[in-house]
Amino acid sequence: MNNKSILILTALTLVIIVAATFSSRSRAPQTVIETPLLNPELKTRVNDVAQIILESNEESVHITREGNNWMVMQADNYPAQFDKVKKLVLDTADMTILAEKTSNPDLYSELGVEDITDENADSTLLSLLDNSGNKLASVIMGDRRGMDSVYVRNAEQDRSYQVKGQPEVSADPKDWIVKELLSVDNERIMEVTIEHADDDTVVLNREQGDDNFTLQTVPDGRKARSEYFTNQPGTFLNDLSIQNAKSQANFTFPEDQVVTTIKTYDGIVATIHSAKIDNINHASMSFSIDETIVQAAESQERGIVIGEDENAPRDVRAEVENLNEKVANWVFIIPQSKYLLLSKRVEELTDVLEEDTGDTQ
Numbered sequence: 001m002n003n004k005s006i007l008i009l010t011a012l013t014l015v016i017i018v019a020a021t022f023s024s025r026s027r028a029p030q031t032v033i034e035t036p037l038l039n040p041e042l043k044t045r046v047n048d049v050a051q052i053i054l055e056s057n058e059e060s061v062h063i064t065r066e067g068n069n070w071m072v073m074q075a076d077n078y079p080a081q082f083d084k085v086k087k088l089v090l091d092t093a094d095m096t097i098l099a100e101k102t103s104n105p106d107l108y109s110e111l112g113v114e115d116i117t118d119e120n121a122d123s124t125l126l127s128l129l130d131n132s133g134n135k136l137a138s139v140i141m142g143d144r145r146g147m148d149s150v151y152v153r154n155a156e157q158d159r160s161y162q163v164k165g166q167p168e169v170s171a172d173p174k175d176w177i178v179k180e181l182l183s184v185d186n187e188r189i190m191e192v193t194i195e196h197a198d199d200d201t202v203v204l205n206r207e208q209g210d211d212n213f214t215l216q217t218v219p220d221g222r223k224a225r226s227e228y229f230t231n232q233p234g235t236f237l238n239d240l241s242i243q244n245a246k247s248q249a250n251f252t253f254p255e256d257q258v259v260t261t262i263k264t265y266d267g268i269v270a271t272i273h274s275a276k277i278d279n280i281n282h283a284s285m286s287f288s289i290d291e292t293i294v295q296a297a298e299s300q301e302r303g304i305v306i307g308e309d310e311n312a313p314r315d316v317r318a319e320v321e322n323l324n325e326k327v328a329n330w331v332f333i334i335p336q337s338k339y340l341l342l343s344k345r346v347e348e349l350t351d352v353l354e355e356d357t358g359d360t361q
Contacts, residue, residue, distance in 0.1 A: 028253050038163050042128065042245040047095050050131040052085065053319045054198035056171040063176055065131075074173035076247035078330065081178055084168070092128065092137060098149055103158040112142030113160045124153060124169045141169045161315065174244050182326055184237035188264040194232045197256040200345050203232040204230055215349055222350040229349055236341040237262060237270060244333035248284055251331045258259045260342045266316050267293035269324075274334075274342045281339035285327040287320045 014191035036047050037043055052063040062073040063080050101111060108114040109121075116125045128137045142151035144166055154161040170176070192206040192213070203216040215224040224230060254275050262270040269291040274283040294316055 017109075023344045036097050037093075038097055038139070038154070038161065039093070042093045042137045043285050045136055046129070047138060048130045049089050049128045051127075051129040052088065053127040053129070054171040055116055055125045055127075056123070057116050057118070059171045059173075061171050061173040061176055072176050074252060075177050075245050076250065078245040079178045080176045084176065085283075087168070088167050091165050092126065092139065093180075095139075095150075095152065095163040095165040095167070097161050098164055099162045101151060101160040101162055103160065105158070105176060108142075108153070108160065111153075113140050113151050113153040115140070124171055126167070126169050127155075136328070137354075141167070146293045177242070179243070181240045181242050181332065182237065182323055183239045184264065184268070185272075186235050186238050188232040188266065189237070189262060190265045191261075191263040192236075193261040194233065194342065194344055195261075196343075196345065197258070197281055200231070200347075202234060202344055202346055202349060205347075208311050210246055215324055216345075217339065217346050218350055219346060221353055222346075223353050224353055225349055233260075233341045233344055234262070235271070236260070236338060240338065242332040242334055244335075248329045248331050251282070253282070253284070259344050263290065264316075265293075266297065266314055267291075268316055268320055270323075272342055276339065276343075281334050281336060282331050283334050283339070283342065284331045285323075287323040287327070289317060290319055 033090050050065045054061050054063075060074075062321055063085060064071055064073060064077075068082075070082055070085045071077040072080045102108070105114075111120070112122050114123055116123055122143070124141045126137070126141055127135060128138045129135055138155040140153045140155055142153070142160070144150045148166060149162055149164050150159060150166050151164050190208065191203070191342060193204075194202040201217055204213040206213045211231075212227040213234055215230050218224055253273050254277065257275040260272040260274065260298050262272070269290050270285060270286045271288070272285050274281070276282070342343055
């Protein structure tokens with residue numbers, strides 16, 4: 001074999017060795033690089049979180065846990081939204097570091113991770129504590145970046161980060177309370193009475209099966225407006241949501257409050273006290289039973305029913321008990337649209353009759 005053949009053979013051998021090396025490496029197990037968690041200990045202690053504090057430059061909210069129930073302290077311990085609280089805790093525990101950012105305090109404001117005590121701070125301080133008040137995490141939440149990351153800084157550290165995840169961190173107490181209160185279908189409403197402090201009284205009622213209410217308090221020289229207007233007060237209890245809540249023990253209604261009574265065909269009576277104070281709409285509620293109606297329904301003979309009876313009367317006593325559990329001892333802040341239904345006056349529901357001049361053509 002000549003020298004030229006030896007060189008070619010050597011070159012081919014090297015190519016084969018290199019190819020085999022790359023092939024072997026490609027088949028070898030790959031090392032998994034995990035993105036580090038911002039607060040690894042929190043991930044293992046999410047079930048220990050018993051307090052959540054959110055603070056901004058202008059407002060704050062303190063949410064506490066009692067058993068499985070969460071409450072908003074700034075709303076006199078009114079129930080908080082469980083699913084929203086749970087998501088906040090889990091999202092915070094899952095925040096993973098994407099990139100290191102500045103540790104220079106002079107540059108914090110560019111990422112929104114400055115201390116909330118700074119005069120123009122846009123940041124929010126999120127603190128998660130256990131039942132003893134020990135901090136499990138304390139994170140300054142800054143500006144969002146794109147659709148799924150945010151700038152953050154652990155409150156006791158200088159280094160800031162861009163992390164994956166965007167926990168919802170509103171420091172407004174109203175954003176955390178349970179908003180949906182109750183709903184009584186419009187079709188069940190039989191009568192609405194609205195009593196103002198100056199004795200202006202609105203009475204609206206209808207027979208079962210009728211679609212429209214009739215205004216019973218029509219002064220001389222006036223006529224009821226269209227059904228569009230007279231039917232509105234009967235919708236107050238339908239899909240009633242609130243904006244905020246406070247303890248009734250710390251609240252006194254003014255003398256010019258409005259008292260509204262709403263009755264259903266099946267014997268439920270709702271009594272609502274309402275007033276606008278400092279341009280905020282307040283209302284408290286209680287529910288009772290009209291025994292005459294309920295007992296009449298209970299005394300009716302019923303035939304033998306096989307299977308489920310879709311026409312069976314509601315258990316209104318249990319319903320009233322459930323409604324009172326939701327509203328007892330609370331004063332609610334309600335939307336303007338709902339408040340207007342409680343405060344209708346006779347003048348709003350009537351028009352002046354046109355005078356008959358007697359002229360003939």
